[in-house]
Amino acid sequence: MATVNHIFSKLPKHKTSIFSVMSKMAFEHDAVNLSQGYPNFETDQRLKDLVAKAMNEGYNQYAPLAGIAPLREQIVKKIESLHGEKYDKDSEITVTNGATQALFLAITAFVNPGDEVIVLKPAYDSYEPAIELNGGVPVPVQLKGKNYDLDFEEIKQKINGKTRMIIINTPHNPGGNVFSKAKMQQLEQLLEGTDVILLSDEVYEHIVFDDAKHYSASAFPELSKRAIVCASFGKTFHNTGWKMGYCVAPEKLMAEIWKVMEVNVFCVHHPTQRAFAEYLKTPEHYLELGKFYQEKRDKFLDLIKDTAFKFEPAKGTYFQLLDYSEITNEPDVDFSSRLITEYGIASIPVSVFNKDNVDHRQLRFCFAKTDETLVRAAEILKKVK
Ligand code: PMP
Numbered sequence: 001m002a003t004v005n006h007i008f009s010k011l012p013k014h015k016t017s018i019f020s021v022m023s024k025m026a027f028e029h030d031a032v033n034l035s036q037g038y039p040n041f042e043t044d045q046r047l048k049d050l051v052a053k054a055m056n057e058g059y060n061q062y063a064p065l066a067g068i069a070p071l072r073e074q075i076v077k078k079i080e081s082l083h084g085e086k087y088d089k090d091s092e093i094t095v096t097n098g099a100t101q102a103l104f105l106a107i108t109a110f111v112n113p114g115d116e117v118i119v120l121k122p123a124y125d126s127y128e129p130a131i132e133l134n135g136g137v138p139v140p141v142q143l144k145g146k147n148y149d150l151d152f153e154e155i156k157q158k159i160n161g162k163t164r165m166i167i168i169n170t171p172h173n174p175g176g177n178v179f180s181k182a183k184m185q186q187l188e189q190l191l192e193g194t195d196v197i198l199l200s201d202e203v204y205e206h207i208v209f210d211d212a213k214h215y216s217a218s219a220f221p222e223l224s225k226r227a228i229v230c231a232s233f234g235k236t237f238h239n240t241g242w243k244m245g246y247c248v249a250p251e252k253l254m255a256e257i258w259k260v261m262e263v264n265v266f267c268v269h270h271p272t273q274r275a276f277a278e279y280l281k282t283p284e285h286y287l288e289l290g291k292f293y294q295e296k297r298d299k300f301l302d303l304i305k306d307t308a309f310k311f312e313p314a315k316g317t318y319f320q321l322l323d324y325s326e327i328t329n330e331p332d333v334d335f336s337s338r339l340i341t342e343y344g345i346a347s348i349p350v351s352v353f354n355k356d357n358v359d360h361r362q363l364r365f366c367f368a369k370t371d372e373t374l375v376r377a378a379e380i381l382k383k384v385k
């Protein structure tokens with residue numbers, strides 16, 4: 001169809017998300033899809049029944065902007081019991097269209113043209129475009145080495161009068177690492193006395209393994225007073241397609257987020273909120289998630305232990321990095337593509353998330369899959385030499 005002559009794109013360099021690219025390729029080649037991060041098993045039938053029940057009971061009109069009170073109450077309880085911080089249910093919580101919307105709201109509410117935002121790389125691919133759409137300047141800081149360690153020296157150097165925000169993600173996608181208590185305390189010290197806002201992406205908060213523990217920004221006074229903490233029900237309850245999540249922040253910050261929320265969507269899907277409000281009354285539903293995914297991780301790693309891939313077991317998230325440097329020296333983008341077309345398995349090349357696309361010859365595999373899929377995946381990976 002004909003259109004105007006000039007479109008002044010707001011994101012001229014933006015490319016289609018690697019998640020869409022790899023999932024599409026996987027579909028076209030009928031490959032086992034361990035690329036995009038979502039489970040290939042069902043969410044709890046009880047949760048589905050609760051959504052249907054809420055619909056049938058007539059909860060089909062707009063919810064309040066911040067989300068329904070019973071759900072906000074459950075979120076307050078959950079955070080208080082896990083991290084000791086008590087958020088105010090009426091002024092410090094917003095239920096959102098997944099964590100992606102929470103992140104976008106936070107960035108839009110606080111980033112003005114010319115403001116700098118420190119982004120730790122590798123990073124989830126929505127952060128930087130959201131900063132740019134608001135006229136902000138992403139300041140990437142690469143996490144160190146193949147294990148993506150948090151090193152504060154460079155971050156310290158990047159903080160200046162224009163720094164409006166720093167975005168962290170723990171447990172970390174795609175690194176599979178979890179920031180320790182000591183690192184969170186170092187971050188507190190670094191930000192103390194500044195007006196830098198902390199955007200803490202904690203969507204994998206319940207998916208931690210072995211002796212690792214998730215330390216939320218909510219648990220540290222110097223961090224919580226400046227933090228917008230984002231969470232995802234999709235990641236926690238195996239229903240990423242429902243796009244439900246939330247964010248919490250001190251009242252003064254949340255008031256700004258509400259201004260954006262109001263003109264953006266006003267509120268999110270009402271019956272699903274009713275369902276989560278009920279479901280969250282049973283903490284085991286999220287407290288047992290780490291054990292559930294640890295079994296998947298261990299199964300996957302056991303199945304692939306005799307392959308030519310090398311790995312350090314993920315400490316959190318449902319992603320496992322595999323190092324293929326002993327197989328080939330091909331760039332990860334090429335190798336991941338070849339794995340789909342020649343072998344029939346899809347993964348994510350990590351370089352696309354890294355600063356300057358640094359390539360450690362690593363691929364990210366999502367193990368939130370049925371055991372049958374993991375077995376099929378391992379059979380294929382054994383053939384890659
Ligand atoms: N942050 C990270 C680090 C993610 O991996 C994802 C992907 N799910 C999100 C945010 C987005 O979460 P949601 O699907 O709830 O929007």
Ligand code: GLN
Pocket residue numbers: 017019020035036037038173
């Ligand atoms: N967070 C998911 C991943 O890392 C993908 C989310 C998306 O497709 N936007 O794979």
